[in-house]
Amino acid sequence: MDTLKDTLDILDRLVGFPTVSARSNLDLIDYVEKRLAQEGIGVLRIPDVSGKKASLLATIGRPDQAGIVLSAHTDVVPAEEPSWSSPPFTATTRGDRIHGRGTSDMKGFIASALAHVDAFKRAATATPVHLAFSYDEEVGCRGAPDLVKATAALPVRPALCIVGEPTSLRVVSAHKGKVARRIRITGRTGHSAMTHRAANAVFAAARIVASLDDMARELSRLPYDGIAFDPPYSTLHVGSLHGGTALNLVPDQAVIEFEIRSVPGADVASLLKRIDVLVDAQRQSLRRTASEADIVIEDMSAYPGLAPSATDAAVKAVADLAQVEAGQETVSFGTEAGLYSEARIPTVVCGPGDMARAHKADEWIGMDELSGANRMMQRLAQKLDRPIAEWMGAT
Ligand SMILES: [Zn+2]
Incomplete structure (x- = not known):
């Protein structure tokens, strides 16, 4: 059986679904569901509130035994960079590379997994x-x-x-978590000659931003000494600050966006509480001249970090599947792994391709990388006739 050819055929189909996060992924989910149905495998679909997107969960083998999860996201980042040399949603082979949005991040991994469904089923x-x-x-x-x-x-x-995020098949057992938030400040506008009757939202924003900068410096003095991160501490960063329209108007609106990227075990909740307190001080200050003034904080996104909690056994088992050294590896990007880990499922990140090529024009994955992933899937298939507790303990 030529699994590389199967993998390439499947990758070709997957890249063809333009599953940019803002759009529906149901065509891709339908395709995967149909493929699995042909193998007699049923799926659970978990729709989002709009009904336009869904996750898929399928079990190959007996559900009454402890198993292994192969996790991937089906969405991709937009492909609007003008410098694409081929249509981003068409898998295009040039030499031994397949170009297309999502080839590395992370449809190559999905393609490799799907190409082995029959092998998994038999084993x-x-x-x-x-x-x-x-x-x-x-x-x-x-x-x-x-x-x-x-x-x-x-x-x-x-x-x-x-x-299966792209790590060049290195086994990653830790990454930072992230919380991103938006702060919307509403003051009261007025003529710039009459500042005493207005409430300046930009001043409030500037004080908040200055306090966030102080907190960021404080974080940089708290090095994490578990596993190596770059930088080795939690970071806090303001990515944008907007406010004001004209010099002769007191600005009544300002918007700040900030994020915290936390090392495992960092007390993010108390950081966020301190931010609430300093925001509240500015809210009260604005209200002294404008009772209608307000500051609201909105969640933008968040995912937990992946703490190096995966046991050595889990790291070793996956390193054995991927045929790489089992070390303490980290990545600088976030993944869904922290969520699985929080649900008490030992989790590592390991997939073909390279994140450095993702999220940009001409994203690609190498045939050799797909073959590497296929070998990992084949080695996995060879283990499935033994209980996982046995082969995770003794690889
Ligand atoms: Zn990804």
Whole structure:
């Protein structure tokens, strides 16, 4: 059986679905569901509130045994860069590379997994394989929570999860978490000669931003000494600050966007509480001249960090599948892995391709990388006739 050809055929189809996060992913989900149905495998669809997107959970093998989750997101970032040399939603082979949006992040991994469904099905007498495909990962892991909940609630909780984000098949056991928020400040406008009757939203915003900068400096003095991160501490950053329209008007609107990227174990909740307190001080200050003034904080996105909680056994088992060294590796990008880990499923990140090529024009994945992923899937298939507790412990 030529699995590389199967993988390439499937990747070709997957790239053809323009599953940008803002759009529906149902055509892709329909395609995967049909493929699995041909193998006699049923799926659970978990729709979003609009009904235009869905996650998919499928079990290959017996659901009453502890299994392994292969996790991926089906959405991709937009492909509007003018410098694409081929249509982004057409898988285009040039030499030994396949170009197209999502080839690395992360339809190559999905294609490799789907190309092995038959092998998994024939082998999975003692360890089932669960496919868990989400939506909206690229806009803040919005689809994964329901899917993770369903996965953790399977008849037997899975013993291992591989999130197939592109790591060049390195086994990553930790990454930072992220919280992104928007602060909307409403003051009161007025003529710039009459500032005493107005409430200046830009001044309030500037004080908040200055306080956030102080907090960021404070965080940089709290180095994390577990596993290596770059930088080795939590960061707080203001990405945008907008306010004001004309010099002769007191601005009544300002908007700040900030994010915190936290090392495992950082007390993000108390940081956010401190931000609430300093925002409240500015709210009260504005209200002294304008009772209608307000400041609201909106959630933009959040995902938990992946703490290096995956046992050595989990890291070793996946390193053995991927045929790489088992070390303590981290990545600088976020993934859905923290959510699985929070649901008490030992989780690592390991997939073909390279994140450095994702989120830009001419994203690609190499044939050799897909072959590497296929070898990982084949080695996995060879283990499925033994209970996972046995082969995770003794690889
Ligand atoms: Zn991704």
